[in-house]
Amino acid sequence: MQNKENVYRLAYSYVQNSEDALDVVQDSIQKALATNNLKDSGALKSWFYRIVVNTSLDFLRRRKKVKVVDDHTLQRHSAGREDHYKDFDLYEALNKLSPDYRTVIVLRFLEDLKIEEVAEVLDLNVNTVKTRIYRALKILRIQLENIEGVNQNG
Template sequence: MCYVLRKKPRQEEMIAEYVIQNKERFYRLAYSYVQNPDDALDIVQDSIHKAITSKTLKDEKAIKSWFYRIVVNTSLDFLRRKKKVTVVDDSTIQLHMSGHEDHYTDIDLHQSLNELVPEYRSVVILRYFEDLKLEEVAEILDLNVNTVKTRLYKALKILRVQMDSEEAN
């Protein structure tokens, strides 16, 4: 059986064009949540499908925050389904066995980020890894700007404590 999607062709084209122009950003955002290239690609693909079949984009000027929200929610859904099953790849094992101290800070940061609750992790990723303004983060997560500031402050405080304790060990 074949289903025909009824959506304004112009809006569909606009979504496709926007996604194509920003595909690396969306991949990077998904990857920052799942830390796996294949899963990140799946999340971006699922997000594109959701965007094209969705009827929730009311204002075309809000496409940026609208699609970011889709990618963030799809990433969080994926993590909930996956229940944080972590597979260690060969390069990580080699890094730990080789004694390269200079890479540990990056590994510690990623581990510390993954330990944050999703509400804090999303704010940190969008603000610092995606370089979005606080207002944009608030719009994407559908939060008040002050709530974003509070979560960001608390997340950075937690990360600082975690990173300091890792350095001490």
């Protein structure tokens, strides 16, 4: 499968656990093969991303957002050779966003989709996507400034 790392990363951005992300990807593949309602083969990527996003959201609803941290993630965030605090703050702020806002940020900036592709994946109007991105970035900026202020004063 082409872009398997991107699909896994997209699922992981929602479920925050490597095993669960693999389950989401596997479930998404099964759903894609079962439905097979793709009308335009040129839209394969956005069609499958939509399935991954919806499957991830379904998974979170079932799990009620209980996060289990796997050993790999725990080691990555524990004391080590490199300082990951800057990225950690960003991911922490990103995880605090509502799913609607987090989804557009992940697809636009982490998966590097164009705004039109994000709209297609989420089945939204382009202007709705632009508005959500604008609001999400504003919230992220405020959250990161607050974290930075706490870190400087603390």
